[in-house]
Amino acid sequence: GENVEQHPSTLSVQEGDSAVIKCTYSDSASNYFPWYKQELGKRPQLIIDIRSNVGEKKDQRIAVTLNKTAKHFSLHITETQPEDSAVYFCAGGTSYGKLTFGQGTILTVHP
Amino acid sequence: NAGVMQNPRHLVRRRGQEARLRCSPMKGHSHVYWYRQLPEEGLKFMVYLQKENIIDESGMPKERFSAEFPKEGPSILRIQQVVRGDSAAYFCASSTTGDGYTFGSGTRLTVV
Numbered sequence: 097g098e099n100v101e102q103h104p105s106t107l108s109v110q111e112g113d114s115a116v117i118k119c120t121y122s123d124s125a126s127n128y129f130p131w132y133k134q135e136l137g138k139r140p141q142l143i144i145d146i147r148s149n150v151g152e153k154k155d156q157r158i159a160v161t162l163n164k165t166a167k168h169f170s171l172h173i174t175e176t177q178p179e180d181s182a183v184y185f186c187a188g189g190t191s192y193g194k195l196t197f198g199q200g201t202i203l204t205v206h207p
Numbered sequence: 208n209a210g211v212m213q214n215p216r217h218l219v220r221r222r223g224q225e226a227r228l229r230c231s232p233m234k235g236h237s238h239v240y241w242y243r244q245l246p247e248e249g250l251k252f253m254v255y256l257q258k259e260n261i262i263d264e265s266g267m268p269k270e271r272f273s274a275e276f277p278k279e280g281p282s283i284l285r286i287q288q289v290v291r292g293d294s295a296a297y298f299c300a301s302s303t304t305g306d307g308y309t310f311g312s313g314t315r316l317t318v319v
Contacts, residue, residue, distance in 0.1 A: 139310040
């Protein structure tokens with residue numbers, strides 16, 4: 097089955113800096129890679145996703161890159177703000193089946 | 208669209224009791240997934256259902272846990288004879304083919 101590894105487990109940045117979170121996956125059949133943001137006590141919320149037929153996707157301050165050959169994908173947040181502080185999860189799978197989640201990254205943005 | 212609705216939000220059960228968690232998917236979504244999240248951990252897949260069918264239950268414990276998604280009504284995750292180790296947040300998500308998951312607000316189960 098799929099195995100998704102996520103790094104780092106914690107990330108601390110100053111407001112305005114960029115943050116990068118990296119994930120690797122094991123199953124070549126996976127073709128869908130979403131990222132979720134979870135605030136304390138809240139539900140995970142989809143912030144961006146990428147499918148295996150593209151290498152990069154951007155939505156305002158958030159971008160995701162995918163390297164299928166190396167089986168890794170990354171989340172990039174630019175111009176970070178305190179409200180970006182949360183736990184971020186990557187996941188891999190198919191868009192209509194089981195998703196396997198990474199262990200999560202606690203992002204703290206200091207004002 | 209009310210989103211994915213889960214109830215109850217909080218559930219307290221004594222050891223040995225049964226827990227029933229409900230999930231109503233978003234309107235138009237026919238795929239339902241259940242995940243478990245232990246404190247300060249990631250989301251672990253439990254089961255994937257479509258109406259009246261279990262598609263993938265590879266993450267479900269072999270005993271005490273069951274799930275259904277009937278033709279009418281919400282999806283139900285049932286835990287029989289709960290133990291302290293069942294204490295966790297249980298999230299339901301729904302999707303249509305090709306779309307990302309939308310998660311519900313979760314049910315926080317506490318076994319005392």
